[in-house]
Amino acid sequence: MIAIEILRTERATKKFGDLTALDAVDVTLDKGVILGMIGPNGSGKTTLFNVISGIYTPASGEVRYKGQKITKKKPHFICRIGIARTFQVVQPFSQMTVLENVVVSALYGKGLGLKDAREKGEEVLEFVGLKEKIHSLPDNMTTPDRRRLELARALATEPEVILLDETMAGLTPAEIEEVLGLLRDVNKRGITIFMVEHIMRAVMTLCERIIVLNYGRKIAEGTPEEVAENKEVIKAYLGDRYV
């Protein structure tokens, strides 16, 4: 099978004052893959997601989606053309029901009418396993359920690429197992996944390829095994003594 490129960043750079949060990062994402991204805290993972999804404008460099430049586009536009994302800290619409939360992204991310958006919302919520909680308020739900809701909101836009920012943080091993299964199903639907994850076991089992960021630079890229043995990566995580 020939790999078809769907998303790429070219020397994406983001600065906050004197701090270079993202330093000329190149990432290529092929259609249908699950790409993992790891790196110590503050290494620029979320910043890269924010640059791709249009929340930040990069200081230099480009973001291309299906060959089209999307570098200075607004987040809502990027969502509408097929790149959805979740947040590390879940951001549900607290005063709206679970279904209404998902309906918003079906209405605007996918551009459906009210009736179709409702159906789409119900379908997606069933898929992520929140069918029984359709009329609950997010504040009354557990952390794993709120993460599922975050995922459902992204899925309701019918994305081609989904950026997942630590979907499994704070979950128990059993819950992680469930989410892993869910993400595999998402991928089987043909959705390309780009995920930040600290839980190494999850990244190792799910991703074919992993990139590693440290101090805003990409320091390694390869299969999980290659990355795990990479000296730069070990140094970044554990310090010089362990190399």
Next chain:
Amino acid sequence: MVVLLAIVPIDISGYWLRLITFIFMWIGLAGSINLITGYTGYLDFGHVAFFGIGAYVTGIVMLKLGIPFFPAMFIGAVISGIMAVVVGIPTMRLKGAYFAIAMLVFAEGMKQVALVLEGITGGGNGLSLPIYTNYTFFYYCMFGAVLLTVGTTYWFERSKFGFALMAIREGELAAEVSGVNTFYCKLVAFGISAFVAGIIGGIYAYWMTFLYPGDAFNVLTTVHMIVMAFFGGAGTLLGPIIGASLLAIIEELLWAEFRYTYLIIVGFIVVIVVLYIPRGIVGLVREKVLAK
């Protein structure tokens, strides 16, 4: 209820007609601010500006151009809406208190404009409109304004656009990455909200027949709108109706009894509302019903 209110003015005295017309005006104004503050989540501390602009433009257009009342009122409301979009382009990038302060400054600025442009607005001498004393006419005008406000709010509640606004209120960034063009939606909502306030301002101008910058752009009017909307329940259809009616009646009764101290008592009521029923009367009832 609507039918009842529509036939009421046939045989009631001037006092009651005037009181109910005022209550209608407050329902309309509270409903107008509810669109931007209750549904969209932007606390507008300068909303009176759009009431004032509607009032002054209506008056000026009638006097200087000799245009009849209804088209004049419409022009006033449209200009009000346009002003909201214009001022919203910079201010709606601000959040929370910063937006509130920017709008407060805008309203005060408009008051100064009305004072300075003496040639057009009459400045500190005020502006006298053509006198029209058919108070039943104004009753129906304000009643129409209430229907307009309620209708718009109902549309906000039920439409795709309303979903976008509520999502913006609950989390602007999350709304944006869900595909909502938040900036555009906020501006449209602000424009609509100001249009409604402008209509009411126009009616008020013709009804009162006299405009003075300090009255038309009185910051207390904004405070009243906010308190009424929150008292009844911001972000709900019935909230501003209940809040405005109750508070207007309470104030009227207190004013009759305690002419000089009634505002202190009103202040106490506001404090109690903020402390004990932050979601307003409608929110309180809804919680009780849900708890059952």
